[in-house]
Each structure stands twice: as structure tokens, then as C-alpha cells.
Amino acid sequence: MQNKPPYPITSVDHALHLAILLQQEGPLRVSDAAERIGVAPSTAHRLLAMLVYRGFAEQRPDRSYQAGDVLRPAAPSAAPVALLRQVAAPHMRDLVDRVTESVNLVVLAGTEARFVASAECAQVLRVGSRVGRTLPAHLCSGGKAILAALRPADVAALYADSADVNVPRLQRELSLVRKRGFAINDQRTEAGLTALGVVVRDSARAPVAALAIAMPSVRFHRDRVPAWVSALSTTLSAIEHDVGG
Structure with missing residues (x-):
């Protein structure tokens, strides 16, 4: 007691x-x-x-x-969360300064995407911290970015018992994510929120997390996607370098 x-x-x-x-x-x-x-x-x-x-x-x-x-009960994540959070924090802050939108770090936990770190932007209308929350991985940008880095057979096995997910449709969507190099969540998890995500890999090139820019949908414009993805890629390289070191 x-x-x-x-x-x-x-x-x-x-x-x-x-x-x-x-x-x-x-x-x-x-x-x-x-x-x-x-x-x-x-x-x-x-x-x-x-x-x-x-x-x-x-x-x-x-x-x-x-x-x-x-x-709610959640599956454990195999990602080195403490290390990722420590390494990514300063780079996420720099990314926020460049894009003036909030940034999240996400890991995969079963079929859910778990938010382990957030850096909020200073704009009045902004996406707030999501730390500690989980979302269906197949819907959010970070989750899809990680899933797309897995083998299709591993994705199929992950969702083998899920009656709510159309696996063939998900596989087609993940194929597009692999081709593009980034994933988009356009209001699929929350009305008025759009996010872009890219996968973070360790020194062995295994997917361990995802980095995502999240913004109010009113500020999302497709002609700005290349600039956002370029900023994500620069930050991604810095995080992967530090994780590998």
C-alpha cells in the first residue's frame, strides 16, 4: 500500500x-x-x-x-524511443523554424502510430502537441511512411486479423508512398488537419520512426509540397546521421 x-x-x-x-x-x-x-x-x-x-x-x-x-492498451514499439527523442529534438526545432508549422516524431506500435515527440510552431492557428497519442497507422502520414518501408508481406501479416482494413487497397496506397518518397494524411484522422510524413531509418536502413509536418488544412497547398518534402529530407538526413552515430 x-x-x-x-x-x-x-x-x-x-x-x-x-x-x-x-x-x-x-x-x-x-x-x-x-x-x-x-x-x-x-x-x-x-x-x-x-x-x-x-x-x-x-x-x-x-x-x-x-x-x-x-x-488504452497499446502494443509496445520496437523503436529506440528515448534515443530517437533525444537525437531528433533539436533538428525538429530547426525544421519548425524553417517551415513555421508543427512537427511530430512517430513510431510504429502494432498497427498504431504513436507520437513520441512534438515541436509546436508559434502561429496562433496551429497543430498542438500530440505526444502520447496514438492513431491508426494506415491513416496518418507518419504511420503510412513507416508501413511503406516494410515488406508487403510484413504489412499483410500485420493486418491479417484486421477486419477494418482493406489490405489490397492499403498495399496500393503504400506503393504510391514508396514511389513518391513521402506520405500524406489529408484530414483522414482529424477534420481540418493535413500532414506530410517521411520514414526515419537506422544505420542498417531499417525503418524505426517517421517525421511529419502537421498543419491546419487551410494552409496546405499542393504547390508547396516539394518545398516541405525538401525540408523534411534535410532534417531526416541530420536525424539519421545522429542516430547512426
């Missing part, structure tokens, strides 16, 4: 308590959450909003809250 810390941080304790309730008991309304942890509804609303921001919760159409991606 764990003893209560001598100097507890009440707001953190409340947020963690809410996360546990969402995970173990299911959806909660703001009023229910407030009653369960003994705070005012306005405080519960702010806590839930923070949990949503960090991926621990998500709001349902009926305005109640349920457990988010971070609290």
Missing part, C-alpha cells in the same frame, strides 16, 4: 484520480466528475480539458468524457 506523499499537489492528484475513473469506470459528465472527486464543476471542467489536451481523455458527442488513447 502506497503512503500519501508528505507534500501532495492537489490538482495533480485530482487529474490522476479523474484519469483512473475514466479508465476503470467509463464515461463521466462534468457534474459526475466533480461529485466523484469533490470539486466544483468549473474545476472538474478545467481538469478534464487538460486531460483531453494530453490525450488522457476525449469528449463524446453527448458532451461526456471517456478515456483517451493514452489510457
